[in-house]
Amino acid sequence: MSREPDTTRTHAPDALTAAAARVEPVPGADRLQALQSFNARLVCMTIDEASYDEVVRGVGKVIGCDACALFLHDAATDELELKAASGYDGIRTGRRIPVADQASAHAQAFREEYLVHSGNQHAEPGMNVLSDEHAAVLILPVISNNGPVGVFEFASRSEGAFSPQDIGLCSMAVDQMAYSLENMRLVGELSRSRDAVIRGMALLAEIRDPHIGGHLNRICEYSGHLARLLAGRMGYHQVTREFVDAIARSAALHDVGKVGVPDSILLKPGKLTAAEYDVMKTHTVTGAELLRGLMQTFGEYTLISMGAEVAFCHHEWWDGTGYPRGLAGREIPLAARIVAIADVYDALTSRRIYKQAWSQHDTMQALREKAGIQFDPDLVEVFLSRPDELNAIRERFPG
Ligand code: C2E
Ligand code: SIN
Ligand code: SIN
Ligand code: FE
Secondary structure, eight states, rough: OOOOOOOGGGSSSHHHHHHHHHHHOOOHHHHHHHHHHHHHHTTTOOOOOOHHHHHHHHHHHHOSSSSEEEEEEEEETEEEEEEESSSSOOOOOOOEEETTEEEEEHHHHHHHOOOEESEEEEEEEEOOOSTTSSSSSEEEEEEEEEEEHHHHHHEEESSSSOOOHHHHHHHHHHHHHHHHHHHHHHHHHHHHHHHHHHHHHHHHHTTOTTTTTHHHHHHHHHHHEEEEEEETSSTOTTOOOHHHHHHHGGGGTTTTGGSSSHHHTTTSSOOOOOOHHHHHHHHHHHHHHHHHHHHHOOOOOOOHHHHHHHHHHTOOOTTSSSSEEEEEEESOOHHHHHHHHHHHHHHHOOOOOBBBOOHHHHHHHHHHHHHHHHHHOOOOOHHHHHHHHHHHHHHSOOO
């Protein structure tokens, strides 16, 4: 059993970012397509044992390995239980491995919260892997917000099948799966499947974007905050409690369309060329199309239809010079005018791969200068009326 450099650990958000930086841009459309169909499957999932099969098959397809399997921790017995396996001959789910088992590579990965990798397990007896038919085996811990919840095995008949790049990609897929599993657990507890799944989808769509950290949470908070301040004001009768709730969640979907933007553009450290910027702009249309597709599954559901509106219109400008359609003034849906301000406030106060973070003072000045040009001037005034609360949100969701 060999240990890999620490950068391939799967759980810390900064390790995720490090892994993302290590994965070479994937030029082909294949992976993106696989990711998108995986995405679509996750989104349609409900909580039951069959979901684990879906997740495992989805991860296997994205990665393109011969076999993969998911074990989840049973806290009552302190054992790992095989929940789903794909690509193995005659393996039954339900198989259990005590976490204390010193001879099990799965138990080791779980205990140490660290990957176990062998390029050829036949040469390293004692791995106790699921099947002898595979040479290369990679076992990654599955780690949720609350700590390790299981392990995931990737296996391949080819020796040395998992390059460092592949391991980075596997780590990302497993991290993403951990989010989804966490969401599914929430779904079970709260019976709010659609909200949780939508959130999982927003996260999944941003898998390659290193600023995912607190960004989604802050966008939701800033948007909800502005909407709450609008409620009850003259001219904003549309801003009901339901509207506030909906925008505070659907704002997370504003950039889902970035899933269709190639790494070479999304992760470019410098300024975009005009041609690259044109590609980047398609994230609005892509996002709206993705979400409208979802409406066919879920029906006219406020969160998703508002999400589609926000994705489509959050880069429109008040003066009509934005994209994709050049809408002006109140032609731009209110939800999108709100998210536009939240998005740019957060983008400016954050470090991006292409820019440094700005101070709150400079950011507020920039928003004021663009009031009536880029942004709805009334909304800018209301948004900036409580700068301390904006700071409090940033402090609650750092990163
Ligand atoms: P993002 O980084 O989330 O930025 C969202 C929006 O915040 C931008 O929309 C823009 O309105 C505003 N913004 C961000 N940084 C600045 C800034 O330094 N100055 C000003 N005045 N506004 C800023 P926009 O321009 O439509 O860009 C959409 C997305 O395109 C960005 O999302 C980012 O992912 C990408 N992007 C834009 N410009 C560049 C660039 O020069 N290099 C790279 N690598 N990506 C870029
Ligand atoms: C993709 O581009 O298909 C996502 C995988 C990645 O680049 O990390
Ligand atoms: C509020 O305006 O209700 C406060 C915003 C927040 O902290 O979420
Ligand atoms: Fe955007």
